[in-house]
Amino acid sequence: MDKSDWIWMDGKFVPWAEANVHVLTHTLHYGLGTFEGIRCYKLVDGRSAIFRLPEHVRRLRDSAHILGIEIPFSQEELVEACLETLRRNRLDECYVRPLVYLGDGEMGLAATNAVRVAIAAWRWGAYLGDEGKQKGITAKISSFHRLHSNTLMSKAKTVGNYVNSILASQEARSGGFGEALMLDTEGFVAEGSGENLFVVRDGVVRTPGAHSILPGITRDTAMRLLRESGLDVREERVTRDDLYIADEIFLTGTAVEVTPVREVDRRRVGDGSPGPVTTRMQKRYDEVVRGGDPKHASWLSHL
Numbered sequence: 058m059d060k061s062d063w064i065w066m067d068g069k070f071v072p073w074a075e076a077n078v079h080v081l082t083h084t085l086h087y088g089l090g091t092f093e094g095i096r097c098y099k100l101v102d103g104r105s106a107i108f109r110l111p112e113h114v115r116r117l118r119d120s121a122h123i124l125g126i127e128i129p130f131s132q133e134e135l136v137e138a139c140l141e142t143l144r145r146n147r148l149d150e151c152y153v154r155p156l157v158y159l160g161d162g163e164m165g166l167a168a169t170n171a172v173r174v175a176i177a178a179w180r181w182g183a184y185l186g187d188e189g190k191q192k193g194i195t196a197k198i199s200s201f202h203r204l205h206s207n208t209l210m211s212k213a214k215t216v217g218n219y220v221n222s223i224l225a226s227q228e229a230r231s232g233g234f235g236e237a238l239m240l241d242t243e244g245f246v247a248e249g250s251g252e253n254l255f256v257v258r259d260g261v262v263r264t265p266g267a268h269s270i271l272p273g274i275t276r277d278t279a280m281r282l283l284r285e286s287g288l289d290v291r292e293e294r295v296t297r298d299d300l301y302i303a304d305e306i307f308l309t310g311t312a313v314e315v316t317p318v319r320e321v322d323r324r325r326v327g328d329g330s331p332g333p334v335t336t337r338m339q340k341r342y343d344e345v346v347r348g349g350d351p352k353h354a355s356w357l358s359h360l
């Protein structure tokens with residue numbers, strides 16, 4: 058891991074190696090906590106900016122609200138803390154990880170320990186590998202389902218929800234696949250272990266509705282950019298065999314950005330190489346996050 062110098066903890070900067078917690082930290086035992094994943098890019102004009110920072114902080118606050126956690130910092134304070142963390146670490150391009158968790162003190166489910174917040178940042182390359190990003194990844198429908206919204210709510214990016222993602226990811230990787238695609242409890246396609254999914258056939262782009270998925274900020278960006286380019290984009294149910302007969306499939310997420318899927322369950326997607334909608338989407342996303350399109354300058358928070 059590419060360490061940086063400082064981690065923001067509850068309003069103060071602490072050296073990376075000293076940013077520790079007690080072993081009885083509540084979230085470590087029970088998983089009630091929330092985090093974000095955000096990227097900062099070096100722009101075409103040489104400056105740096107965090108992509109859609111206020112939207113990520115808003116989702117962090119929404120997640121905490123869903124979980125009944127009161128964050129002791131305002132939206133504005135958290136936005137500024139993220140920017141300050143990157144300035145302080147002199148990072149011009151990196152991944153930003155805010156984490157909201159319950160500290161130590163009491164144990165048990167009824168404990169009301171202090172809410173703590175940390176913000177770390179580090180350099181992070183292609184999430185599913187450079188080759189995957191260029192040529193597409195292989196995927197497998199997971200035997201693990203995405204959780205029903207009455208089990209662990211998917212609109213919150215909850216720490217504990219990632220056990221479900223990790224089980225799916227382990228299963229896929231041990232079977233030699235690049236990523237797991239998960240179905241919802243009704244059997245419809247939901248999302249990847251850490252990404253949202255888009256399917257293209259005959260020029261129509263579809264993505265599962267926000268019932269049992271994390272409604273990704275990259276998903277929102279992709280839907281807007283695709284619609285701007287005149288494509289028909291629909292949020293609707295996607296079945297497993299829709300994936301098998303798709304012309305193109307791609308995944309979106311902060312970490313993964315836009316990554317093509319070239320195979321699902323050992324069935325080739327399209328001709329097995331990234332299709333035109335996917336490659337255009339990749340180029341467009343890269344252009345927008347790097348400040349190459351003034352129309353979307355409002356998505357950039359400059360350091």
Ligand code: PPE
Binds near residue numbers: 313
């Ligand atoms: N679904 C899930 C389950 C998910 O974890 C992510 C982000 C998304 C969709 C896409 O959301 P957004 O980043 O807002 O477009 N996954 C994070 C994974 C990081 C990790 O493995 O750690 C991310 O992309 O940062």
